[in-house]
Amino acid sequence: MTMTRATGIRLGMLPLAVMAMFAAGCGTQRSGDDAGAAKSSQAAVATPGTPTDFPCPDESSAPAPPTTAGTSDPAVPPTDHYAENHGFMVPFPLHGRQRCEGLAAVGRVKSALEPLRKRGDFAPESVRSALTGLGYSTGKVQSYQNGPTGVGFLIDVDASPLCLEGTMSRDSTQAEAFGGYPDHSGCDRPSGGH
Template sequence: MSRSTHVWCPRCGNHGGMSMTKSTGVRVGVVPIAVLAFFAAGCGSERPGTETPAGSPSRAAAVEPSRPGAPKRQVDFPCPGETSGPTPSASAGPTGPAGPPADHYAENHGFKDPIQLHGQRRCEGIAAVKRVKNALEPLRVRKSIDLESARRALASLGYPATGVEVTKVEPGVSFLINASPLCIEGKVNPHFVEADAFGGYPDGTGCEPPRGGH
């Protein structure tokens, strides 16, 4: 709303004058719109309670989709009757600066390393080793160790004769049991009984180690 005011001007004469228009009104709606724009700028797209705490992974990082075709990793856990938990595997990454090229014997003969057991299969291997040791312990105590007595002791556990291989190794006997998917090998002599379970070889057939090299 405007109001016109007449102001006398000496230089303009009695009849001169200068008109001034004084605005006394207020533009309606200018301030409310500015206020609304201010509050709108301060409001984000996040709703209360959805803020990501500091140091926490984002939703995209927390949910990592499994890659198709990726092998399922088996987790080791304490087995029944095991006095100590599973030994953590060593890291496969390099721990020091790269040195000069070394002998490739280990790399070329790695296919001869037995496959380690993990998960439930590891527990089955521990149980099988315990049964084998218990069956061979009487032979060690009596010091009556030969191929036939060792074969009979292992056959009493239910292993087929075709899956048991015994070899004379003074002063005792070594053995290899093919109980697929488990393999059990060891030896018995007057001093001790040892046995170990594994899952075959990367390039082997059954429980027999592969021959040759890469």
């Protein structure tokens, strides 16, 4: 009887041992294995934390890698908490299709404002009129005097989250697109965070 009882315990342990072997990853590929096609298919899939950018229509070069306030050298500890405390004022970058939409919108805005710049018309009302003429909602376009011969503007595009901000001066018209701010629902730069 002793033999039968020991064999029964051993047989009961067999399913438990098999489950432990599967949980340990038996049969999975390891970093040194030659995976061939499996590796190339894994490389094509973007991880959730890594936004994918691709060249947009009419873009002359490949997109620049995204930069954020937290990309400083991790080996150097911060000497103060300025970046951490002011992170709410750093706009979200656009990626993928939204980035292409933003670049296209920037191109349209610059084209609409260039005739004003060439004429020397730096009145905020003229800039606002040109921008609303592009189809942006009157309530979502802000324009303001930016120095003696300059105008600033901010557009909250209905296709959220997409914001356009820029300036026009005697020298040039500048604009950029971004995806809003953390802890803030509008396109205007927040004045306070948490």
